[in-house]
């Protein structure tokens with residue numbers, strides 16, 4: 504499997520996982536509230552994957568988050584280049600779903616005060632936008648300001664086009680969004696950042712240290728995984744090993760990750 508792009512047909516949709524690269528993280532950052540015996544094999548510093556989704560519905564290109572964008576990190580910010588190798592340019596993106604306001608997801612949304620995707624509608628939860636707006640000097644809010652004329656702020660779960668639902672999954676951040684995608688009898692659940700690494704699936708309190716409400720995050724993880732199991736859904740997780748796609752199983756009351764091959 505190519506480690507930067509992975510495309511597949513999903514009912515009537517064409518879905519592509521695009522790597523933005525990897526970014527350096529510490530074990531403490533990525534695995535808060537995690538017993539050492541589960542993660543003893545993980546080095547104190549490592550490179551975490553950055554996977555994002557493009558859904559081509561046939562008449563719309565829907566991008567889910569935009570990666571780091573232009574950054575000082577030499578290993579990240581590669582999403583646009585990877586899209587261009589497929590003949591997809593920023594002006595071809597019709598909708599951008601913003602799952603939450605961390606820089607690894609929104610850095611690529613604007614550059615020098617201009618939206619990266621000039622023809623796109625940007626959709627995020629209102630409380631997520633307000634969170635970053637409440638700190639107007641934050642680098643996150645500065646990334647979002649240029650999008651404000653094309654921003655749709657939602658306050659309830661909704662179906663943006665037939666088969667693509669946006670679902671509020673708070674915990675990692677207050678307005679974290681997941682996607683529930685259905686087409687041709689197939690189900691895909693997009694976790695974005697409510698899961699950190701397959702290693703911790705049997706210890707769900709584990710979370711990325713910047714998670715805003717680990718208690719709410721834990722509830723969200725439990726119900727999200729149960730839904731994935733109940734629907735036999737394909738799961739997509741941003742920071743799981745590329746391409747971040749797989750299924751969930753439960754064995755002896757323990758969640759298990761079965762990556763696609």
Ligand SMILES: [Zn+2]
Nearest residue numbers: 605607696741
């Ligand atoms: Zn992230």
